[in-house]
Amino acid sequence: MDITVAEANAYHTLRGNEDWQYFGTDAEKLAALYRASDFIxxxxxxxxxxxxxDLxxxxxxxxxxxxxTLATKNEAAGIKTKKESLDGVLSEETTYFDNVASADPFPLITALLAPVTKAASSGKGIAVIKVVR
Known part of the structure; x- marks a missing residue:
């Protein structure tokens, strides 16, 4: 990976991303760039x-x-509580698991990379090969 912290700083500054400005030290920013590269x-x-x-x-x-935030996004699919009240009196409280976690934790990144990524395979295709002896 040849992305520099200075390059990332310039990118986020142009877009007004203050989260990056206060993200941490240059070493922490560089580590985050490597984690992002590894994930991609x-x-x-x-x-x-x-x-x-370029993409x-x-x-x-x-x-x-x-x-x-990947770990936090995965945890968000945990226990959810729903409370219903009737005229200010709690009538029902239901706790359930929300197992519908997004299969894609970063859809904007997926959309950005879509023009240069291979389509996901369902694994149901047929491979045609030629055997030569």
């Missing part, structure tokens, strides 16, 4: 394109301030 490499498969490097670079910089 593990989560997406890219096609060969002239735009791939991956932008996605990494854009994702860095949010990468640590």
């Amino acid at each position: 490499r593990a989560s997406y498969r890219f096609i060969d394109s002239d735009d791939t490097a 991956v670079r932008e996605a990494t910089i854009r994702l860095a301030p949010e990468i640590d």
Whole structure:
């Protein structure tokens, strides 16, 4: 990864992202850039394109301030409580699990990378091969 903290600072400053400005030290920002890069490499498969490097670079910089929210997003699919009242009197309280966690924790990153990513495979395709002896 050849993205610098200065480059990420400039990107976020131009977009008014104050979260990045107060994110931490340069070492912490660089670590976040590496975590974002690791996530992108593990989560997406890219096609060969002239735009791939630039879009991956932008996605990494854009994702860095949010990468640590991944654990929080996964926890959000935990226990939910619903309270219903009738004329100010609590009549029912229901606790349930919300197991509908988003399959894509960063949909804006996925949308940004869509032009240069391979389509997800359902695994139900048929592979045609030619055997040569």
